[in-house]
Amino acid sequence: MKLFFKLTFIITLLCSFTYAQKVYKLTMATTWTSTQHPLIDTAEHMAKLAEELSNGQIKIRIDASNKHKSPFGVLDMVKGGQYDIAHTASYYWKGKDIAVLPFSSMPFGMTAQELYAWFYNDGGMELAQKVFEKHGVYSFPGGNTGVQMGGWFRKEINTLDDLKGLKMRIPGFAGEVMAKLGVQAVTINPGELYTSLERNTIDALEWVSPSMDFVMGFHKVAPYYYTGWHEPGTEMQFVINRKVFDKLPVHLQNVLKAAMKIAAYDMYINNYDLNALAWERMKKEYPDIKVRTFPKPIMDALKKANAELREEMKASSPEMKEVLDSQEAYQKKLRPWSEMSDYFYLKDNI
Known part of the structure; x- marks a missing residue:
């Protein structure tokens, strides 16, 4: 009997050692190019965290869109098994499934803080998994941009007539809203935005906010910069192939969840800092930018x-x-x- 227990103990130790040493090599595709910061940084940060938190058991190779050449195909690639994970935004899939839209951002909807509270405290995560189940993936928050700017325009927008016939890059539900006002809304690969604006393929576009926009150079072509309404708290997403995720040991599933959650929040706070610094520099470095708010009749x-x-x-x-x-x-x-916390505090202290 003692020999049996000794053998059992040795076998258990050997199995545990083998199990602990197993390395899971995963692949991630992004909608972003390798130079679109801080979006691509968030994917890289998550991969690094996952490897560190798992003591090297998880290793993730990242392919940016300039490598895999399909920025708007990453959901299908994860579902089909070409990649295990993707970092993207759910509103790009509205043509496949309209129900995915609210997991990014909705016009006049929730701010980043409110959206995160909904995800983690009021059933948002459960609804996300329910909606994305039919697509063969799990969906997790992937980093928030906060309030996005309303876009760059070649000409000033003073009346509703100024919007009619305007060709604008604006994805998601906001594009549908703009279309009702006569705008020709289009979706363009992020890597082709500046070229499209420069070559007059489009008349206006919205991208994100100062820290990401100024790097793209949109102000050189379209000097009117409008405040936001359409994306008050835009959440990126990590999508993971369900079969791949379910096969991982539970402790590694939890590692991935933790890495995604940390990377998502880090993107939000880092992007907030970058935007504040970019806005501070704007008047000095980009004096020709004309900041505007859409008139009340348009709003x-x-x-x-x-x-x-x-x-x-x-x-x-x-x-x-x-x-x-x-x-x-x-x-x-x-x-x-x-309103009581943020709005009145800011209203009375600016």
């Missing part, structure tokens, strides 16, 4: 179009209705505190 029209389209989407998709109803109820509950 009223945008809000009206947004409300109408939300109701149409709810009617067309039970899943979309479930997600939007959840967000609307939570936003209604949170917004009085957002």
